[in-house]
Amino acid sequence: MARDTVRWSRKDLLGIAELSPAEIELILDTAETFREVGERPIKKVPTLRGKTVLNLFFEASTRTRSSFEIAEKRLSADNLNFSASGSALEKGESLVDTALNLQAMAPDLIVIRHRYPGAPHMLARRLKAGVINAGDGAHEHPTQALLDAYTIRRHKGRLAGLKVAIVGDIEHSRVVRSNIHLLTKMGAQVTVAGPRTMMPVEIEKMGVTAAYTLEEGIRDADVVMMLRVQLERQARMAFPSIKEYFRLFGLNAERLKAAKEDVILMHPGPMNRGVEIASEVADGPYSVILEQVTHGVSVRMAVLYLLSGVHEEGG
Amino acid sequence: MARLLIRGGRVVDPSQDLDGPADLLIEDGAVAKVGGKIKPPKDAEVFDAKDLIVAPGLIDMHVHLREPGQEYKETVRTGAMAAAAGGFTAVACMANTEPANDSRSITEHILAEARRHPHARVHPIGAVSKGLKGEEMAEIGDMVSAGAVAVSDDGKPVMNAELMRRALLYAQHYDIPVIQHAEDLNLSGSGVMHEGEWSTRLGLAGIPGSAEDVMVARDILLTEDTGGKYHVAHLSTARCLELVRRAKAQGLRVTCEVTPHHLVLTDEEVAKSGFSTGCKMKPPLRSERDREALLQGLADGSVDVIASDHAPHHPDEKDVEFSAAPFGILGLETTLGLCLDRLVLPGIISLSRLIELLSTGPARVLNLPAGSLKPGMPADVTVFRLDEPVTVQASEFRSKSRNTPFDGWTLRGRPVATFLAGRRIELP
Numbered sequence: 001m002a003r004d005t006v007r008w009s010r011k012d013l014l015g016i017a018e019l020s021p022a023e024i025e026l027i028l029d030t031a032e033t034f035r036e037v038g039e040r041p042i043k044k045v046p047t048l049r050g051k052t053v054l055n056l057f058f059e060a061s062t063r064t065r066s067s068f069e070i071a072e073k074r075l076s077a078d079n080l081n082f083s084a085s086g087s088a089l090e091k092g093e094s095l096v097d098t099a100l101n102l103q104a105m106a107p108d109l110i111v112i113r114h115r116y117p118g119a120p121h122m123l124a125r126r127l128k129a130g131v132i133n134a135g136d137g138a139h140e141h142p143t144q145a146l147l148d149a150y151t152i153r154r155h156k157g158r159l160a161g162l163k164v165a166i167v168g169d170i171e172h173s174r175v176v177r178s179n180i181h182l183l184t185k186m187g188a189q190v191t192v193a194g195p196r197t198m199m200p201v202e203i204e205k206m207g208v209t210a211a212y213t214l215e216e217g218i219r220d221a222d223v224v225m226m227l228r229v230q231l232e233r234q235a236r237m238a239f240p241s242i243k244e245y246f247r248l249f250g251l252n253a254e255r256l257k258a259a260k261e262d263v264i265l266m267h268p269g270p271m272n273r274g275v276e277i278a279s280e281v282a283d284g285p286y287s288v289i290l291e292q293v294t295h296g297v298s299v300r301m302a303v304l305y306l307l308s309g310v311h312e313e314g315g
Numbered sequence: 316m317a318r319l320l321i322r323g324g325r326v327v328d329p330s331q332d333l334d335g336p337a338d339l340l341i342e343d344g345a346v347a348k349v350g351g352k353i354k355p356p357k358d359a360e361v362f363d364a365k366d367l368i369v370a371p372g373l374i375d376m377h378v379h380l381r382e383p384g385q386e387y388k389e390t391v392r393t394g395a396m397a398a399a400a401g402g403f404t405a406v407a408c409m410a411n412t413e414p415a416n417d418s419r420s421i422t423e424h425i426l427a428e429a430r431r432h433p434h435a436r437v438h439p440i441g442a443v444s445k446g447l448k449g450e451e452m453a454e455i456g457d458m459v460s461a462g463a464v465a466v467s468d469d470g471k472p473v474m475n476a477e478l479m480r481r482a483l484l485y486a487q488h489y490d491i492p493v494i495q496h497a498e499d500l501n502l503s504g505s506g507v508m509h510e511g512e513w514s515t516r517l518g519l520a521g522i523p524g525s526a527e528d529v530m531v532a533r534d535i536l537l538t539e540d541t542g543g544k545y546h547v548a549h550l551s552t553a554r555c556l557e558l559v560r561r562a563k564a565q566g567l568r569v570t571c572e573v574t575p576h577h578l579v580l581t582d583e584e585v586a587k588s589g590f591s592t593g594c595k596m597k598p599p600l601r602s603e604r605d606r607e608a609l610l611q612g613l614a615d616g617s618v619d620v621i622a623s624d625h626a627p628h629h630p631d632e633k634d635v636e637f638s639a640a641p642f643g644i645l646g647l648e649t650t651l652g653l654c655l656d657r658l659v660l661p662g663i664i665s666l667s668r669l670i671e672l673l674s675t676g677p678a679r680v681l682n683l684p685a686g687s688l689k690p691g692m693p694a695d696v697t698v699f700r701l702d703e704p705v706t707v708q709a710s711e712f713r714s715k716s717r718n719t720p721f722d723g724w725t726l727r728g729r730p731v732a733t734f735l736a737g738r739r740i741e742l743p
Binding site for chain 2 (some may be wrong): 114136140206
């Protein structure tokens with residue numbers, strides 16, 4: 001099998017753009033082996049004992065940070081959290097200096113979330129430690145796309161040939177970019193839908209179809225992914241009011257009927273109920289939103305494991 | 316009488332349709348004779364230009380020398396040395412210093428510094444508005460009488476159309492161009508790179524081409540109304556060039572410059588370089604379609620000038636996240652090599668056309684007594700080699716700064732010597 005011949009050789013996980021389909025499958029398959037750990041009464045394996053992981057969150061995050069922390073703890077890594085407020089960065093230290101100081105403490109892995117695209121790449125070039133991008137601006141969020149793919153695969157058994165609709169604030173979303181890379185590499189068909197004022201130019205060049213109504217976007221979709229409207233990221237409001245946004249792109253039970261009967265509904269969180277998604281569907285039978293969160297831990301365990309190189313040391 | 320004979324070179328001077336083997340005799344700082352074989356007068360010093368190109372001194376009409384105020388990035392002294400090292404005999408420096416060059420005293424200060432370090436001629440460009448604030452007109456006449464050769468708020472656009480109109484009217488009293496950094500700030504917003512496929516892929520905020528286009532369209536209408544002289548700095552889009560072409564056809568006094576980086580690189584470079592801040596400048600690196608249009612504009616004559624927009628920044632300022640870095644890159648020490656290697660050797664333009672763009676053109680736009688080796692002209696001369704590979708080494712730059720995306724590039728062609736009024740420039 002293909003995956004037997006693929007060995008993980010990257011120091012960092014910066015994005016999905018540079019991964020091969022075989023590497024993506026390797027991560028997803030590795031996640032499968034870690035899933036079971038989360039179902040044990042004692043949710044811990046010694047895999048990363050003696051490894052140090054730093055979680056650098058220069059931007060607020062609850063879900064992703066907790067998910068990484070839990071994944072690290074379940075692997076028995078020593079971890080340390082570092083968040084924007086109170087950090088040296090707030091005191092005017094440059095990212096490079098922060099990185100060099102952290103390097104001096106010899107961590108094995110660094111998980112970074114930053115508001116600027118390319119910040120993790122900058123760290124990766126300077127540091128011996130492996131760098132995991134936990135979201136860089138509107139650029140990439142690779143572990144989110146991986147956990148989404150993992151969730152889709154568990155429900156649909158495959159990625160190739162599926163119709164996936166991603167709806168909402170496409171312009172400001174790192175989730176959408178990582179998902180586009182991953183899904184198109186794995187042979188899914190992706191449609192992105194959202195207001196024209198939130199659609200980045202030339203998005204079709206990423207291999208997707210753009211739609212400008214919700215109905216058109218989700219028609220016959222196997223998977224519907226709703227994106228959060230990032231109210232805080234908008235320098236200028238791209239729509240006149242939340243009411244108008246919901247009227248155009250808010251998902252409710254009636255509208256979801258345009259998708260396939262066995263559609264699954266996803267959301268990377270945090271949700272704005274009543275803005276992009278109505279509670280009746282968020283909490284409804286098609287929703288796999290909380291499962292995504294559960295799988296996030298397995299996928300991150302897989303990424304930490306592969307990047308830590310312990311599979312190499314052992315062999 | 317001091318005499319210098321530059322002998323045995325290929326003299327390229329578009330101002331007199333000259334391109335061929337010729338000798339150049341200089342007497343008392345001015346060109347005395349150019350032509351076939353000139354027998355060296357007894358007392359003449361001789362410079363052997365065998366296998367070299369001899370051209371009217373190159374002029375970079377768009378540089379930032381950072382003095383006064385930001386001497387840690389560049390000074391008039393280091394900037395003039397960088398100019399000479401890059402084959403330039405003259406530069407025109409923008410007004411966005413600290414304080415801004417919006418008065419006679421700052422203009423005089425820059426010129427005094429330039430006289431102390433005479434490695435290249437320095438022509439100050441005065442501000443259009445006081446403090447570059449875009450509100451009140453600066454004392455343009457006073458600055459011109461002190462030596463300013465044009466006005467511009469470069470670094471910032473003149474956003475206020477009424478002020479622009481007034482400047483285009485008033486500058487005519489001094490027969491100087493108003494140089495516009497064409498950028499509609501509402502459209503460029505918080506953008507950090509060209510808006511297109513690559514900004515979409517990278518998730519970086521985009522600066523649409525229209526931010527430049529609408530400004531140039533507006534200014535051309537104002538130029539038509541006022542009869543003024545208007546020059547577009549660092550023009551970077553296909554549509555802007557089309558606007559300039561039409562304005563010229565209409566007979567308006569509209570000129571434009573393009574930078575080497577917009578001719579050589581595109582927005583894709585931001586991705587290829589891994590978010591290198593050496594690819595961050597305003598206007599941003601544009602699309603391949605824009606780049607091709609600019610090359611076409613060089614060839615068909617619609618572009619008047621190649622200027623570098625030499626914009627020094629300290630390494631500490633550039634060694635940050637792409638979005639957080641200041642805009643701008645160096646240009647003085649890479650422009651000639653890039654133009655020879657990427658424009659002349661591939662046959663996009665002739666050598667004579669390049670000299671027009673780098674010397675005769677800017678002299679014409681700024682109305683300088685330069686850009687020509689006709690007898691009687693000041694003997695500002697650039698001598699260079701066309702076809703010798705040289706590797707760009709930023710660490711060796713004369714500039715104080717190192718912010719270039721071209722470090723490590725191998726370019727065929729390099730400056731060999733510059734002469735200012737017949738005096739060979741020897742850098743310390």
